[in-house]
């Protein structure tokens with residue numbers, strides 16, 4: 316959600332549009348009161364927004380019960396354009412085509428294919444071509460593409476991917492040349508946090524952290540509507556905090572990193588080895604846990620022990636109001652998160668709300684939609700509100 320400096324006219328336009336988005340149906344007079352912009356400026360901005368199909372008038376001239384005329388209400392036309400978001404995992408690519416407001420049009424998954432620097436572009440390109448051949452016609456068409464990468468991203472550049480080799484790859488430029496729209500490349504955990512902020516939280520939370528647990532463990536932070544990614548893009552790389560001095564080696568170059576003990580990948584691999592299974596995922600693991608398998612229970616409780624240390628560490632470093640845990644294991648075994656909560660006894664962690672993600676596996680896709688939409692609308696702290704369930 317990095318947006319170039321806007322001039323005053325653009326800032327005012329963003330302020331008015333944000334008021335319309337966050338207040339659903341609102342009149343010109345109320346926008347003027349809310350934004351402290353004079354009525355003439357508000358009217359001019361709204362005229363432009365209507366001409367560009369971004370805002371629509373509703374309820375024109377309806378008679379109220381008092382006999383007068385209801386003021387014309389305005390609302391955001393979420394269907395005025397399309398965005399595309401991708402989650403690029405180490406062995407899958409998921410694409411989502413949606414309207415600007417997050418209403419999903421299509422979802423496509425390419426599973427069980429190891430992703431590398433040779434096949435990533437053709438895979439993404441073929442999904443985009445599929446989507447666009449059947450996409451609905453909108454006034455603005457496709458306005459942006461976002462890619463969630465499970466690794467370190469600095470200013471749209473992939474600098475390090477520990478579990479697949481995309482390091483140094485430029486995917487932004489070739490996609491921009493092919494499709495002539497802005498392309499955003501961002502860390503998956505960061506996009507999870509953007510998605511949660513934009514679609515799932517209310518205005519009360521100013522600082523949220525989303526903890527993303529898959530092959531690695533990453534945390535994304537949104538403070539006052541802005542993504543905090545650090546000086547080199549690795550802010551929130553919680554998986555590489557040290558859990559055991561001189562412990563297991565990690566691709567980052569260190570030893571004893573948290574994600575070598577507490578990631579879902581490690582949990583599944585350890586369980587597969589113990590049970591002599593070829594493949595384990597969260598469904599298989601949760602089924603074993605719920606059936607009372609002693610190995611699954613022991614590994615799950617060990618995971619709770621390790622993760623509660625990680626959560627404690629990020630809370631004391633970041634002091635968030637809300638911490639969202641996004642893990643398929645913790646979603647499918649609901650009694651694990653309360654166990655983490657009970658382990659966190661420090662006075663610093665008591666006032667923090669900890670909950671599982673409702674966006675689940677699609678959180679980075681919703682984050683990507685939020686990122687591309689906020690760029691198109693030039694609204695930095697975009698909050699589109701709760702998704703229709």
Ligand SMILES: [Zn+2]
Pocket residue numbers: 554555556565566567568569572
């Ligand atoms: Zn590491």
